[in-house]
Amino acid sequence: MAKKKTQQSSLFKWMIGLVVGAVFIGLRIFSLQQSFWFWGDMGRDFFVLQNWAQQPFHPPLLGPQTSVFSFNHSAWYYYLLFPFFILTGHSPYATYIAILTSYAAIFIGGLMVFKKKRHWLPFIALFYLLAIHPQFVMQHRYIWNPSLITPFLLLGFWAWWRYQWQKNWRWLAVFAGSTAVAAGLNLSIAPTALVMGALFLWEQRRSKAGFWQFIGLSALANLIVHLPTLVFELRHRFLLWQNLPAERLQQLEPNFDQKLTQFFANIFLPNQPVNWSLNLGLAVIVLLLFVYLRSMKLRNNWVFTRSLSIAFFTAVLIMLFPIQMQAHFLFGVLTFLLVALARLPRKLLWAVLIVLSVLYLQPAYFQLYQERAPHTVDEQRQCMQITCQTIKTQGLEPIFVNTQTASYNHQAREYVFWLKELGCQAIDTQQFLQTPTDYMAVVADRAEFTNGQTGYYELSQFGPAEELQKIACKEDLTIHLLKRTAR
Numbered sequence: 001m002a003k004k005k006t007q008q009s010s011l012f013k014w015m016i017g018l019v020v021g022a023v024f025i026g027l028r029i030f031s032l033q034q035s036f037w038f039w040g041d042m043g044r045d046f047f048v049l050q051n052w053a054q055q056p057f058h059p060p061l062l063g064p065q066t067s068v069f070s071f072n073h074s075a076w077y078y079y080l081l082f083p084f085f086i087l088t089g090h091s092p093y094a095t096y097i098a099i100l101t102s103y104a105a106i107f108i109g110g111l112m113v114f115k116k117k118r119h120w121l122p123f124i125a126l127f128y129l130l131a132i133h134p135q136f137v138m139q140h141r142y143i144w145n146p147s148l149i150t151p152f153l154l155l156g157f158w159a160w161w162r163y164q165w166q167k168n169w170r171w172l173a174v175f176a177g178s179t180a181v182a183a184g185l186n187l188s189i190a191p192t193a194l195v196m197g198a199l200f201l202w203e204q205r206r207s208k209a210g211f212w213q214f215i216g217l218s219a220l221a222n223l224i225v226h227l228p229t230l231v232f233e234l235r236h237r238f239l240l241w242q243n244l245p246a247e248r249l250q251q252l253e254p255n256f257d258q259k260l261t262q263f264f265a266n267i268f269l270p271n272q273p274v275n276w277s278l279n280l281g282l283a284v285i286v287l288l289l290f291v292y293l294r295s296m297k298l299r300n301n302w303v304f305t306r307s308l309s310i311a312f313f314t315a316v317l318i319m320l321f322p323i324q325m326q327a328h329f330l331f332g333v334l335t336f337l338l339v340a341l342a343r344l345p346r347k348l349l350w351a352v353l354i355v356l357s358v359l360y361l362q363p364a365y366f367q368l369y370q371e372r373a374p375h376t377v378d379e380q381r382q383c384m385q386i387t388c389q390t391i392k393t394q395g396l397e398p399i400f401v402n403t404q405t406a407s408y409n410h411q412a413r414e415y416v417f418w419l420k421e422l423g424c425q426a427i428d429t430q431q432f433l434q435t436p437t438d439y440m441a442v443v444a445d446r447a448e449f450t451n452g453q454t455g456y457y458e459l460s461q462f463g464p465a466e467e468l469q470k471i472a473c474k475e476d477l478t479i480h481l482l483k484r485t486a487r
Contacts, residue, residue, distance in 0.1 A: 013120050017111050020124055024107075024131035025100060028140045030370065037373035038092050038380060041144040043414025046092065047428065048078055049085040050417055061232035064145050066187055068323055070243050074184030075228040077145045090421060092377050095143035102151045103130075110158075122303075125349055126342035132360040134270045134368075135327060135334060141369060145186050146328035150335050152182035153192065157307070157339070160200060164302060169213050173221075175200070176214060180221035191317040192332025195310050262325035263315070267334055269359065270327065271368060280359070284341070287352075291344060298345070307339035374446055375477055383473035384418035387441065387481075390471060391424050396439040396481060398425040400432050402458040405445040410458045415443050429458055440465060442480040449480055 038046075041064065048060050063073035084098040091097075107127050114120035130136050130150065139147050156178030163171040183193040197218060204210035223230075233240060261274055268284065269277040288308065291298055298304050315333045318325070341352055375383075391399055401419065403412035411429050419426035419441075427435045440462050442449050451467045465482040472478050 009117060010115075013111060013117075013124070016124055017107070020128045020131060021104070021107060024103065024127065027131060027137050027369070028100070029096070032093075032096075032141070033378075034372050034376060035141065035370050036093075036377055037142065037375070038377050039375075039414050042092075042095065042142070043417060044411075045078070045081065045095065045144070046085070046090075046417045047413035049082055049094075050090065050420060052078065052082060053086065053090070059228070061228040061235075063184075063229075067326070071187070071240055072229060073145055073186055074181075074225050076181060076225055077148070077185050080148065080185075095147075099140055099143055099147055102148060106151045106154055113158075121346070122342040122349070125353060126339055128353065129338040129342060129356065130335075132357060133334070133338065134360055134365050135266065135330075137365070137369060138270065139328065139331075146188070146331055148185050149182050149189055149331050152178045152185070153189070153332065153335050154339075156182065156196065157336075160196070160306075161303060163210075167210065169217070172210070172214050173217050176217040177221040177224075180218065180225045184222075184225035186328065186331075188326070188329040189332050191321075192310065192314045192336075195313045195317065199306065199309060199313075256319070259319060259325045263319070263330065266325060266327045266330050267337070272364070284337075287348075288340060291348065295345065298343070301343060304340055304343040307336040307343070311336040311340065375474075379474065379477070380414070381418060381422075383471075383477055383479065384415060385422055386473065387471055387479045388419050388422040388424040390469065390481065391419075391439075391441070394468070394481075396441075396468075396483075398427050398435055398437045398439070399481075400428075400437050400440040400458075400462060401426050401443065402429060402440070403443040403445050404447045404449040404454055404456070405443075410456050412443050415441075429461070432458075432461060438484040440482045440484070442482065444478040444480060446476045449478070451480065451482060 044064065052059055060075045060078050063075045063077045065072050081095055081098050084094045084101070085091075088094040088097060110123045110127075111120060114123050136150070156175045159171045159174035159178065163175065179193040179196055183189045197214070200214055201211060204214065229240070261278070264281040265272075265274050265277045267277075268281040292304075292308070311333050314336070315330075318329055318333070323329075342349065344352060391397060399419075401412050401416045402410045403415065404410065413428055416426045416428045426441075427437065442459075448454070451465065462482075462484060464485045466485050467480055467482050469481045470478060471481070
């Protein structure tokens with residue numbers, strides 16, 4: 001009888017898990033063909049992966065550059081994406097598959113590991129919250145390095161939990177390694193990693209073995225994660241470190257009230273009126289405090305207290321740092337806030353799930369998710385196919401490519417990626433000095449370009465030029481082919 005009951009519980013678990021998995025995937029891929037905007041950081045990532053594929057024995061040593069100061073995240077970001085890039089045949093959707101695979105691995109692994117209902121029910125509730133939270137949905141529909149953080153944070157937290165009752169150094173290795181990778185993928189997670197490490201060391205203050213094992217394993221994990229950066233620095237005489245003292249922090253925000261408002265807006269109800277976010281945030285905080293003070297059982301629940309502590313102390317550190325409150329800075333706070341909510345008493349948890357479902361699955365968010373991209377992948381590819389054919393027909397290779405647009409920088413790496421995929425010899429700004437050419441393609445992306453009048457750094461690098469041809473792919477996407485007239 002007990003065996004039959006266990007089998008029924010297991011079947012029920014997998015059925016609910018299947019529904020939650022379908023919600024997770026569905027919110028990330030519906031209307032993707034029309035809403036997927038392949039540009040900016042995604043273009044940069046695919047440009048790097050493409051160069052690596054063309055030179056397999058020259059892996060990148062630096063990850064993406066931070067937005068706050070001139071330093072780079074770990075190149076492990078590209079190492080994690082590269083297999084998916086190769087296996088999908090350089091598909092622009094490769095990073096989507098990487099994200100879905102990483103979350104699926106954590107979710108399926110958790111369902112297999114957690115046998116008891118008191119463990120797997122909160123776990124499924126957590127993934128449901130991750131599935132529907134607008135911040136996660138938005139960050140997973142436009143893939144960049146912060147998008148991969150949460151699976152590693154959850155893996156590290158689980159290993160820490162396992163260590164509570166199985167003092168094995170291997171769990172510490174998983175804990176230290178996962179948090180090191182998470183922080184390496186995006187340095188904005190460093191406060192979360194520091195808080196997790198500090199809380200663990202406080203727990204182990206009377207256990208010399210656990211204390212020093214964790215310090216040693218953390219040092220080793222961070223060395224491995226940042227080894228490519230160290231190799232780059234040794235090759236270039238510590239160029240990044242030398243630039244740091246002269247760098248001023250970008251995106252400064254000394255106004256505490258403004259930061260607090262941004263914090264609530266990004267965490268609780270993104271892209272909605274600020275008052276709504278403030279009200280929901282205060283309601284969640286009051287609820288968590290009330291339950292914590294009233295429930296002795298919850299106060300003694302390790303997962304609830306630790307996740308709440310991580311979220312709180314990370315938020316304090318972020319608030320003390322005088323920079324603007326960007327959404328991806330809060331992934332550590334948001335992840336562990338959702339972990340805490342998932343550990344609420346069952347009846348209260350169901351109420352929270354219903355309320356948040358109503359708020360997060362409202363039509364306004366669906367309209368936001370499916371908003372049409374300025375240029376779809378098919379439109380970009382078709383435009384670059386015509387451009388590449390013209391470049392080859394007129395013998396304009398190699399060709400220097402940049403873009404005139406109001407939305408981001410002029411590097412045009414997504415267009416360089418497409419041209420190279422289609423067989424054209426295209427070069428970007430960084431390669432221009434090493435590969436001199438008399439030909440340039442300016443991609444006018446939702447902006448006007450007038451030869452001899454429009455000015456920016458890449459154009460000044462190239463010098464005076466005459467326009468050979470203009471290719472109007474669509475009303476807001478035009479390619480200008482130019483030839484240098486003087487060096």
